[in-house]
Amino acid sequence: KYYPNPVDDKLQIEYFENIVQVDVYDLLGRNIKTIQTNNRNVEIDLSELSAATYMIQLQTETKQQFIKIIKQ
Structure with missing residues (x-):
């Protein structure tokens, strides 16, 4: 689960197992x-x-x- 979407500043992510890494990419694939x-x-x-x-x-x-x- 993730919220809010669209997001202004902070995105919360809740997952059913431990997350070890989060990467944010633009739509051109750049990290x-x-x-x-x-x-x-x-x-x-x-x-x-x-x-x-x-x-x-x-x-x-x-x-x-x-x-x-979506980032507002």
């Missing part, structure tokens, strides 16, 4: 931000990003998932 963690709940500060659509890659020990978010 904008990387966060190392080991938690099921992660808060990402997106306040410095321009208003646009971004892809968030969540990585756990066993899988990865992409989610699309």
Whole structure:
């Protein structure tokens, strides 16, 4: 689960297993931000990003998932 979407400043992510890394990509595939963690709940500060659509890659020990978010 992730919220809010669209997001203004901080994105909250709640996952069913520990997230080890979160990567934020623009739609051209450029890595904008990387966060190392080991938690099921992660808060990402997106306040410095321009208003646009971004892809968030969540990585756990066993899988990865992409989610699309809109930054206002």
